[in-house]
Amino acid sequence: MKRLALSIASLLLGVGIGAIILYAGARWLRFDNPVLIRFGIGKPEVIGFLPYWLLDKADKEYRNHLTTLTYFGLAVDTDGKPIYLVNPGEEDPGWTALKGDRWEKQKNKAKSLKLSLLVHSADEDVIRELLVSPKEKAAALVAEVSPIMKKRGFTDLNLDIESFSVASDGATSAFTEFVGTVAREAKDGGIETVTVEIPPVALFRNNIADPVALGALADRVVLMTYDYHYSGSFLAGPVAPVDGAGTVREFDVTMAVAEAVRQIPKEKIILGIPLYGYEWETIEKTPGAATIPGSAQTASSRRIAELLGSCASCSAIIDDVTREPYIVYNDGGHFQQLHYENEASMKEKIALAKSFDLAGVALWALGYEDGTILTPLTAYRDEIDWDPRR
Numbered sequence: 492m493k494r495l496a497l498s499i500a501s502l503l504l505g506v507g508i509g510a511i512i513l514y515a516g517a518r519w520l521r522f523d524n525p526v527l528i529r530f531g532i533g534k535p536e537v538i539g540f541l542p543y544w545l546l547d548k549a550d551k552e553y554r555n556h557l558t559t560l561t562y563f564g565l566a567v568d569t570d571g572k573p574i575y576l577v578n579p580g581e582e583d584p585g586w587t588a589l590k591g592d593r594w595e596k597q598k599n600k601a602k603s604l605k606l607s608l609l610v611h612s613a614d615e616d617v618i619r620e621l622l623v624s625p626k627e628k629a630a631a632l633v634a635e636v637s638p639i640m641k642k643r644g645f646t647d648l649n650l651d652i653e654s655f656s657v658a659s660d661g662a663t664s665a666f667t668e669f670v671g672t673v674a675r676e677a678k679d680g681g682i683e684t685v686t687v688e689i690p691p692v693a694l695f696r697n698n699i700a701d702p703v704a705l706g707a708l709a710d711r712v713v714l715m716t717y718d719y720h721y722s723g724s725f726l727a728g729p730v731a732p733v734d735g736a737g738t739v740r741e742f743d744v745t746m747a748v749a750e751a752v753r754q755i756p757k758e759k760i761i762l763g764i765p766l767y768g769y770e771w772e773t774i775e776k777t778p779g780a781a782t783i784p785g786s787a788q789t790a791s792s793r794r795i796a797e798l799l800g801s802c803a804s805c806s807a808i809i810d811d812v813t814r815e816p817y818i819v820y821n822d823g824g825h826f827q828q829l830h831y832e833n834e835a836s837m838k839e840k841i842a843l844a845k846s847f848d849l850a851g852v853a854l855w856a857l858g859y860e861d862g863t864i865l866t867p868l869t870a871y872r873d874e875i876d877w878d879p880r881r
């Protein structure tokens with residue numbers, strides 16, 4: 492009997508040790524394991540941004556394509572705290588949606604994904620005030636969002652403070668202090684990782700975002716390489732051209748990434764990829780023609796797929812330089828130009844991320860996608876890369 496008891500105990504001990512090893516192995520092989528990242532081993536990260544206004548349109552099985560689901564988001568006020576009320580009795584829509592059933596439904600579908608909460612501001616007046624006493628306001632931000640994140644299962648804090656104005660050295664230093672305080676307070680508060688966004692212009696001109704400093708402070712840096720042409724552009728053109736700097740636009744995506752890896756550790760860089768484009772009415776049918784002011788609208792890849800399925804005179808052309816598709820057609824006497832993203836351009840962006848050995852890619856925004864544009868991400872996400880050059 493004693494021998495049997497010892498055998499059973501040994502068996503249970505073996506099963507327990509095996510379970511621990513399997514669990515530890517699963518944790519060890521996570522895409523964001525810092526030791527693996529340090530030695531260039533690990534799977535790419537694929538972040539999907541899900542804004543509150545697209546919660547109902549985001550209808551794919553994103554866990555088949557992503558590693559991280561990022562909720563967009565909570566707006567930041569001048570005191571560093573989230574905005575809960577936009578008017579007396581009227582809640583901020585990002586806050587309302589976060590508490591509601593629509594986000595809960597998306598979160599339940601994404602049980603295997605890491606969850607990230609994004610806090611944001613693109614208001615120059617708000618940002619200017621944030622940079623007054625930046626340490627105190629950063630600490631207030633983390634103190635306010637930490638319990639929200641813990642309650643709702645978020646483990647990553649995404650900081651998206653976007654300014655496109657030329658910044659003084661003092662403003663840049665203050666923003667670095669703000670981000671540094673957020674990063675320290677977040678880790679002390681049990682938040683696993685901190686991600687920041689920077690616009691490509693920050694790589695080439697004075698901006699509040701110092702890529703070198705932020706690359707040292709953050710766990711991940713999302714390079715927002717899109718909107719090279721946008722709704723207010725005077726000329727129609729690609730949203731995220733792979734090449735064409737100096738001809739199509741001042742910069743292109745390849746140029747931005749090449750500069751980013753000079754300033755930021757490449758194992759921290761996430762390449763931003765749009766799931767949309769723009770449609771303009773233009774004065775002529777030549778690609779890149781002048782736009783009619785006020786005619787622009789966002790063209791999601793989902794809408795483009797519907798257009799191609801219903802418009803007999805519409806056909807997509809892949810530009811050899813920008814490596815992005817476009818459509819030009821006549822709509823009742825008016826020329827329409829659409830420059831956008833599809834499955835082919837997604838493959839181009841993934842190939843670019845791989846060629847520079849980046850940490851991964853990020854998608855703006857879930858809900859815009861058609862039925863095929865996300866397909867290349869599954870194979871990319873599941874690759875295990877081992878590059879001793881890192």
